[in-house]
Structure formats: C-alpha cells, structure tokens
Amino acid sequence: MKIAVVGKGGSGKTTTSAVLARTFARHGHDTLALDCDSNPNLGISLGIGEEATEALVSVRDAVDAGEEQHATSMDDLVSRFGVDAPDGVRLAVVTAIQNPEPDCP
Amino acid sequence: MRVAFVGKGGVGKSSLSGSFARVLAEAGERVLAIDSDPMPGMAFSLGLEQSDAGLPDDAVEEYEQDGRQRFRLREGLTGTAAIEQYAQRAPGGVHFMQLGKARGPQWNNRRQHFGFQRLLDDLPGDGWSIVGDLPGGTRQPFLTWGRYARTFLVVIEPTPASLLTGRRLARLAETARAPRVVAIANKVREPGDAERVSSRTGLNVIGSVPFDPALADADRLGKAVLDTDPDGPTATAVRSLVQTLQKSEEQP
Numbered sequence: 560m561k562i563a564v565v566g567k568g569g570s571g572k573t574t575t576s577a578v579l580a581r582t583f584a585r586h587g588h589d590t591l592a593l594d595c596d597s598n599p600n601l602g603i604s605l606g607i608g609e610e611a612t613e614a615l616v617s618v619r620d621a622v623d624a625g626e627e628q629h630a631t632s633m634d635d636l637v638s639r640f641g642v643d644a645p646d647g648v649r650l651a652v653v654t655a656i657q658n659p660e661p662d663c664p
Numbered sequence: 665m666r667v668a669f670v671g672k673g674g675v676g677k678s679s680l681s682g683s684f685a686r687v688l689a690e691a692g693e694r695v696l697a698i699d700s701d702p703m704p705g706m707a708f709s710l711g712l713e714q715s716d717a718g719l720p721d722d723a724v725e726e727y728e729q730d731g732r733q734r735f736r737l738r739e740g741l742t743g744t745a746a747i748e749q750y751a752q753r754a755p756g757g758v759h760f761m762q763l764g765k766a767r768g769p770q771w772n773n774r775r776q777h778f779g780f781q782r783l784l785d786d787l788p789g790d791g792w793s794i795v796g797d798l799p800g801g802t803r804q805p806f807l808t809w810g811r812y813a814r815t816f817l818v819v820i821e822p823t824p825a826s827l828l829t830g831r832r833l834a835r836l837a838e839t840a841r842a843p844r845v846v847a848i849a850n851k852v853r854e855p856g857d858a859e860r861v862s863s864r865t866g867l868n869v870i871g872s873v874p875f876d877p878a879l880a881d882a883d884r885l886g887k888a889v890l891d892t893d894p895d896g897p898t899a900t901a902v903r904s905l906v907q908t909l910q911k912s913e914e915q916p
Contacts, residue, residue: 567703568800569674573825598672598801598832600825609824613831 560588563595572596577604584646591637592644594652601652605644615642615652665693665793665913668813672829673800675819676850677701679879679889681797682709683902686890688793689756691906696747696788697754698796699762700780700809706797707762710754711888717752718764724779735778743786755891787812802832806840815844815909817870820861821851830865848905851875870912871905873898 560583564576573596580592594601602612641651665688669681678701685697699706699717707714723746725738737746751759761783764776787794794812798805810816816837820830830847837845847867849858853875862869876897882889889898 567673568701569672596801597803598829600672600828603824603828609828612824613828 573601573604577601577606580605580644580648581646584648590648591641592648592650594650595654597654599652599654602642602644602650605648605650607642607644607650611642615650616640665795665909666812666814667794667817667909668796668798668805668810668815669817669819670798670805670810670833671800671819672821672826675800675821675826675829676873676879677800677819678705678797679709679883679898680817680819680848680850680873680902681795682706682711682888683890683898684906685758685795686710686754686756686888687899687902687906688795689758691910693793694759694791695757695793695795696751696759696761698784698794698812699760700784701797701799702763703799704762707752707754707760708883708886709888709890710758710760711891712752712754712760713886714752717750717760717762718776719746719750719761719779719783721775723750724775724782726775733774735775735782737779737782737786743783744788746783747788755888781808784809784812802829802836805833806837806842813843814913815846816842818845818847818865818867819850820847820865820867822849822853822857822860827861827864830861830867834865834867846870848873870908871901873901873905 562579564572566572580590584590592601592605600612602615603609637649637651641649644650669677671677685695689695697706697710723738723741724735727734727736747759747761751761754760763780796810796813798810818830818833820826845867847861847865847869849861849869849872852858852872858869858872874897878893878896879889879898882892893899
C-alpha cells in the first residue's frame with residue numbers, strides 16, 4: 560500500500576500521515592513514513608520530538624554535500640538516511656530548504 | 665509600510681494579514697493586499713466573497729530571450745496600472761491582487777506565475793502600503809515572493825512544529841540577507857507563550873494575538889473577523905500591531 564496525503568496548509572496533513580503510519584505499523588505492517596514537505600515536521604507528529612526532527616539530515620542534503628555515496632537501492636537509502644520512530648515506523652525526510660536559491664520560484 | 669506575513673501552514677497568516685490590511689486602510693492608508701499563496705485565504709479575511717483577483721491572460725505577454733520562454737506585462741501596462749485595472753476592491757478600499765491560478769484541467773500556470781512576478785517588480789511606491797500573504801512553509805519567501813517587504817512578520821503559534829518552522833525561517837532570512845524579520849505570537853493561551861516564541865526562535869516578538877474562538881467561527885463562515893467581531897480579541901490585537909509597526913517604521 561502506498562498512500563500520499565495532500566491538502567491545504569494547516570488542514571492536518573502531517574498529523575493524519577503520522578497517525579496512519581503508526582496505525583499501520585501497530586497492525587504489523589512494515590511502514591515507511593516519507594516527509595516530502597520542504598518544511599518537514601512529520602517527526603514531531605510521529606513522536607520523535609522537536610530536537611530530533613530538527614536534526615534530521617534530509618536524504619538529498621547528505622547526498623548533495625558529498626558526505627554520502629548515492630544509495631544503491633531504496634532499502635539502502637532508507638536504512639542509511641532514515642530514523643526509527645515509535646511503533647517501528649521508519650521515517651525519512653526527502654527534502655528540506657536549508658539555503659535560499661535566488662532563481663528558484 | 666511594506667510588510668509580508670510568513671510562517672507554517674495554518675498558523676493564521678491569511679487571517680492576520682487580511683485583518684492587518686483592513687486596519688491600515690481604516691487608518692487612512694492606501695493599501696495593496698497581495699496574496700501570493702495559491703491557496704485562497706486572504707480574500708476571506710479581507711471580507712471578499714470571491715478570491716479570484718489574478719491577472720487576466722491578456723495582461724501578460726510571452727517573449728523569447730536567449731532561446732528561453734519569458735513573460736512580461738503587456739506592452740504599456742505598468743504594475744500600478746495593472747493594480748488599478750485588475751485589483752479587486754475589498755471593504756475599506758483595500759486593493760486586492762492574488763496570484764493567478766491555472767484554469768481548467770491544465771497544470772501549466774507559467775503565464776500567471778511569472779506575470780505576477782513582473783507585477784511584484786513594478787509595485788507602486790510612495791503613498792501605498794503593501795501587505796503580503798505568502799505561501800506557508802519555508803519555500804523561498806525572502807528572495808522571490810516577498811522581496812518587496814521591508815518587514816517580514818513571522819507568524820508563530822506556541823507549538824513545536826510552528827516554532828521549528830520559525831527557526832528555519834529565521835535562518836533562511838539571515839542567509840538571504842532579508843531586511844527586518846520579527847515575530848508575531850499567535851493563538852496565545854498562556855502568559856509565557858510570547859516569551860517562549862521569542863526564546864525558541866531568537867526572533868523579536870513585536871505583538872501577541874490571543875487564541876480566539878471568534879476567529880475560528882469567522883474562518884468556518886468564510887467571513888472577515890473584522891466584520892463578524894469588530895471589537896473582539898483578534899481585531900484589537902491587530903490594531904495594536906498596526907500601531908506598533910507604524911511607530912517603528914517612522915524611526916530611521
């Protein structure tokens with residue numbers, strides 16, 4: 560099952576995603592929670608805390624910075640760049656805006 | 665005065681920015697309210713029923729430069745003229761412009777998108793106050809959509825996600841060398857909330873707006889809280905905020 564949660568800002572996308580992820584995990588599914596928001600806060604809703612969420616290095620940043628080899632597979636990527644959240648959910652942040660880019664709208 | 669409201673989705677940017685624009689107009693200023701959030705919101709808090717005050721297709725022309733497709737305002741059309749001609753009039757005489765949306769089943773909104781950017785390049789100067797409502801999150805607010813602002817107002821509620829967003833915006837503002845960036849504590853319930861916003865983001869909190877059920881009621885109705893509850897907690901706090909900013913902008 561692959562679910563994407565979309566909607567207007569502040570309507571509850573992140574909260575809904577977190578509850579869905581933890582519920583599936585509690586029911587025994589291997590669950591990957593992907594935060595695709597450029598302002599990623601899913602870690603907070605999953606329950607790993609504000610500090611840990613802030614410290615999460617996004618998948619793309621680590622690759623861009625050259626600190627990491629590109630992952631060879633999806634599993635590799637998630638195991639190297641993800642973190643564990645409650646109920647056995649695995650969380651990975653896809654992207655975060657860390658620096659302004661003048662020509663990008 | 666030129667201000668732009670930024671912050672996490674759902675913190676109250678649209679509600680506060682629309683109210684702020686109306687209060688400025690009440691104070692006798694000529695106000696342009698700019699909604700660059702493709703999701704509607706500001707129109708309601710201004711007291712408008714519809715939110716479709718974009719540039720019509722024929723106001724924007726396409727041209728080619730160095731082999732790249734570009735857009736500009738139609739020949740002879742200045743930013744000020746486009747505002748006079750196409751802005752919706754909200755209560756109090758506020759001029760309202762919204763980033764155009766792609767119409768129909770098409771995804772390409774480049775014409776509307778870049779036409780709006782050209783409008784931002786040529787905003788009216790003296791005699792106008794500009795109040796912007798920017799898209800939620802941290803997506804390039806300082807260099808592109810909000811580049812006209814002299815003061816950025818980061819709306820922050822005392823929740824971890826909103827505080828974290830506030831910190832990210834503060835960092836981005838520094839990197840982008842944005843002008844003055846200050847915070848508004850919104851949905852404040854406890855005496856320590858504003859202090860918490862300040863200490864957890866490093867931003868100077870210039871005003872607090874209390875948690876206000878009347879604002880949630882107005883949002884549900886799609887009405888301006890200034891119309892449904894003109895002397896309530898939100899309206900009072902926004903008036904005080906406008907006064908604070910008017911004073912601070914008078915100083916050199």
